[in-house]
Amino acid sequence: MEGAEAIAEAMVAAGCRFFAGYPMTPFTEVLEGMARLLPAVGGVCINAESELEAVGMAWGAAAGGVRAATGSVGQGLSLMQESLSEACNAQVPLVVLNMARGQGDYFQATRGGGHGDYRHIVLAPADITEAIRTVQLAFHLADEWRNPVTVLGDYYLAHVQEAVDPGPIDFGELPPKDWALDGASSGSGAAKVVSPLRGDGPAGSYGDHLARMGERVKAMERSVEPLVESGHTDGAELVVVAYGTPGRYVRYVVSRMRAAGVPVGFVRPINLWPFPYEAVARAAEGAAPWPCTSSTPGRCSTTCGSRCAACPCRSSVASATTAPGSASPPTSASRR
Amino acid sequence: MSPVVSRGTVVIDVEACKGCDLCVDACRPGVLVMTEHERNARGYRYPQLLPGCTACRACAQICPDFVFQVWKYDEPVVSG
Amino acid sequence: MTQIVPTDRPPDRPAQLLDDFTPSLMATGTHQLCPGCGEPVAVRALTEAIEALELTRRTMCVIGIGCYTAFSSAVDIEMLQALHGRAPSLATGLKRVRPEGIVFTLQGDGDMVNEGLQEVIHAAARGERVTCVLLNNGVFGETGGHMTATTVIGQRTKNTLEGRDPAAHGYPILLSDIIAGIQGSAFVGRGSVNSAGEVARLGRMFRRAFELQAAGAGFTFVEVLTMCPTGWFVEVQEGPDYLKDHLSPVHTIGVLKDVGHAVGA
Numbered sequence: 001m002e003g004a005e006a007i008a009e010a011m012v013a014a015g016c017r018f019f020a021g022y023p024m025t026p027f028t029e030v031l032e033g034m035a036r037l038l039p040a041v042g043g044v045c046i047n048a049e050s051e052l053e054a055v056g057m058a059w060g061a062a063a064g065g066v067r068a069a070t071g072s073v074g075q076g077l078s079l080m081q082e083s084l085s086e087a088c089n090a091q092v093p094l095v096v097l098n099m100a101r102g103q104g105d106y107f108q109a110t111r112g113g114g115h116g117d118y119r120h121i122v123l124a125p126a127d128i129t130e131a132i133r134t135v136q137l138a139f140h141l142a143d144e145w146r147n148p149v150t151v152l153g154d155y156y157l158a159h160v161q162e163a164v165d166p167g168p169i170d171f172g173e174l175p176p177k178d179w180a181l182d183g184a185s186s187g188s189g190a191a192k193v194v195s196p197l198r199g200d201g202p203a204g205s206y207g208d209h210l211a212r213m214g215e216r217v218k219a220m221e222r223s224v225e226p227l228v229e230s231g232h233t234d235g236a237e238l239v240v241v242a243y244g245t246p247g248r249y250v251r252y253v254v255s256r257m258r259a260a261g262v263p264v265g266f267v268r269p270i271n272l273w274p275f276p277y278e279a280v281a282r283a284a285e286g287a288a289p290w291p292c293t294s295s296t297p298g299r300c301s302t303t304c305g306s307r308c309a310a311c312p313c314r315s316s317v318a319s320a321t322t323a324p325g326s327a328s329p330p331t332s333a334s335r336r
Numbered sequence: 337m338s339p340v341v342s343r344g345t346v347v348i349d350v351e352a353c354k355g356c357d358l359c360v361d362a363c364r365p366g367v368l369v370m371t372e373h374e375r376n377a378r379g380y381r382y383p384q385l386l387p388g389c390t391a392c393r394a395c396a397q398i399c400p401d402f403v404f405q406v407w408k409y410d411e412p413v414v415s416g
Numbered sequence: 417m418t419q420i421v422p423t424d425r426p427p428d429r430p431a432q433l434l435d436d437f438t439p440s441l442m443a444t445g446t447h448q449l450c451p452g453c454g455e456p457v458a459v460r461a462l463t464e465a466i467e468a469l470e471l472t473r474r475t476m477c478v479i480g481i482g483c484y485t486a487f488s489s490a491v492d493i494e495m496l497q498a499l500h501g502r503a504p505s506l507a508t509g510l511k512r513v514r515p516e517g518i519v520f521t522l523q524g525d526g527d528m529v530n531e532g533l534q535e536v537i538h539a540a541a542r543g544e545r546v547t548c549v550l551l552n553n554g555v556f557g558e559t560g561g562h563m564t565a566t567t568v569i570g571q572r573t574k575n576t577l578e579g580r581d582p583a584a585h586g587y588p589i590l591l592s593d594i595i596a597g598i599q600g601s602a603f604v605g606r607g608s609v610n611s612a613g614e615v616a617r618l619g620r621m622f623r624r625a626f627e628l629q630a631a632g633a634g635f636t637f638v639e640v641l642t643m644c645p646t647g648w649f650v651e652v653q654e655g656p657d658y659l660k661d662h663l664s665p666v667h668t669i670g671v672l673k674d675v676g677h678a679v680g681a
Contacts, residue, residue, distance in 0.1 A: 018513055044512045048505070049538040056498070056505025056535070060478065063496050063506070064513040082499055090497070181510065183474035183517045186493045187467075189444060193488060195497030348423040349437060354451035357653045362612040380451070385421040394612030396435035400449065400456040405437050410430040415419075 004158040008033025009166035014136040017043035018061035018068040020054040026155040027099040051079040065180025071097025074105035085114030089196035093142035122272040124152040126247040140171035226276030230283035236265030239284040344391025347405035355380030362398040445490030452652035454642025457609040465622035478507040482524035501532025504539040520547040526556040529565040543600030543634040550639040555647035596672040602634030604673040608641035610656035
């Protein structure tokens with residue numbers, strides 16, 4: 001099936017019962033898929049009149065305790081930024097799909113395009129089979145952390161066809177959503193509140209709430225399981241770092257080059273936030289630094305280069321201008 | 337003075353009052369008056385009750401600060 | 417000399433209690449709104465309507481951003497805090513997944529008619545079974561008294577110091593009238609809180625709106641003109657007359673639409 005359809009099937013398999021979106025290529029087919037699938041399982045899909053309303057509806061549905069998602073392309077996510085920021089402080093679990101267009105949305109996804117120094121957990125699948133798994137994992141992580149999770153896809157992922165099985169995957173037990181709203185606590189003297197201005201408990205200071213939310217970001221950085229794929233790294237003199245669908249090409253090219261005797265390997269982060277620094281550094285150990293490639297060359301490298309002094313990628317950040325898929329090594333290559 | 341019939345009365349939470357006067361205008365028999373010189377702890381004038389309350393509840397309905405408790409007598413009281 | 421009746425304790429003689437200070441759903445906190453503010457009066461009428469219809473245990477409020485946001489911690493109803501203008505979309509999502517619940521939004525004119533005009537119109541058009549409540553005082557109260565889309569001609573605000581002038585600032589939007597013209601709306605009422613009679617009338621509008629929501633009749637809408645002496649730069653005691661003289665003639669009071677849906681016995 002086509003990627004967009006598989007993603008929709010995976011969302012439904014994960015128990016998503018609310019979806020809202022605004023048509024925009026290449027996200028539209030996901031919306032179409034959800035419109036077709038959700039009513040049959042008692043879910044709701046709304047073709048929202050704007051991206052702002054789409055994310056608002058998903059926020060409201062999630063506050064009601066239901067697995068909810070929205071999505072768009074980078075430009076549509078730009079419109080949603082205020083809500084995507086505040087949903088973090090409101091501790092609302094939400095899955096957000098970005099079926100990115102050519103311009104690349106790495107910074108938007110991992111640094112946050114909105115206000116408030118928030119973070120979404122970001123997952124970047126490379127192919128449809130992986131997308132089926134990461135979409136379902138996204139719902140699990142969103143519920144586990146009560147934080148939005150962004151799944152970063154693209155046009156290629158949406159429109160390629162592969163034979164896949166979008167069955168449900170169990171990621172383990174989660175606590176019940178006793179914070180969610182249904183009206184039952186109204187009039188009890190302690191009616192529940194879901195708000196970005198305060199936590200679930202009694203109204204305290206906004207500053208305290210922000211401090212707690214900051215701690216939660218750090219906790220996610222420490223505890224979200226790093227997901228990485230690497231290959232041909234033993235004895236590699238060069239390691240290519242790539243995420244998303246270009247990772248498939250890199251994987252393929254590297255294996256062909258290895259077969260031809262070129263000592264090259266690859267490492268593909270699947271989590272983009274929290275970024276799997278140690279896993280990437282381990283895979284690249286002993287190899288020459290190589291500018292990260294993605295659909296927008298050099299973006300991912302600012303993550304490594306700005307952060308990890310021990311990482312072998314760091315020294316070549318400045319020359320990160322190589323086009324994706326290119327196999328020639330940088331002339332300024334140096335060993336660690 | 338002619339006798340005045342009171343069908344009800346109010347209890348006024350003087351300290352909750354913010355002196356807005358809405359109750360005085362709302363009172364249908366016109367038996368609420370704001371103090372002239374007395375102030376509550378926050379510095380606001382507050383309402384006082386004259387005989388003639390009809391327990392119509394208008395004061396309670398209009399008050400933004402929920403200052404009034406309204407009672408209806410089982411038997412009307414004649415005074416004056 | 418007319419004698420002052422003691423009002424510091426309940427009566428000694430037999431009597432029935434009709435109103436007990438703070439209405440029960442508003443007893444979980446105190447608001448710090450200005451003297452003479454009409455918003456608590458409106459919220460009281462709303463919560464009393466919910467209780468009268470025995471809907472409390474399934475009611476949820478999606479609250480916007482303005483002075484009235486204070487009620488998120490002073491009203492004993494489940495609260496979903498929305499961003500400025502965004503309450504109708506959140507209410508839509510919440511109601512769609514909790515269709516047996518009663519969902520209402522609580523928004524000011526700056527929130528609903530400025531920032532969020534698109535959201536409320538689309539919710540009405542879709543016939544979302546929620547009740548959107550507009551607290552309309554013709555100003556951005558919380559930020560200090562600036563013009564909104566509902567400010568009336570001649571009204572002085574911080575950005576219309578000589579009074580709103582159509583040539584420079586355009587005309588007010590009469591939102592209830594627009595919503596009444598949208599097919600998906602089932603009930604549209606505009607009330608006010610500048611007199612006890614109007615408060616009673618408003619209470620009837622709230623009851624009708626929630627009754628129709630419970631019956632699944634479609635989108636319901638209640639607009640409330642509220643006093644804001646602070647935002648109008650008038651004395652507190654002048655608030656009710658200012659509303660009557662300047663806002664009511666433009667934003668006319670009354671039930672603008674009622675689909676007459678038959679509700680339970």
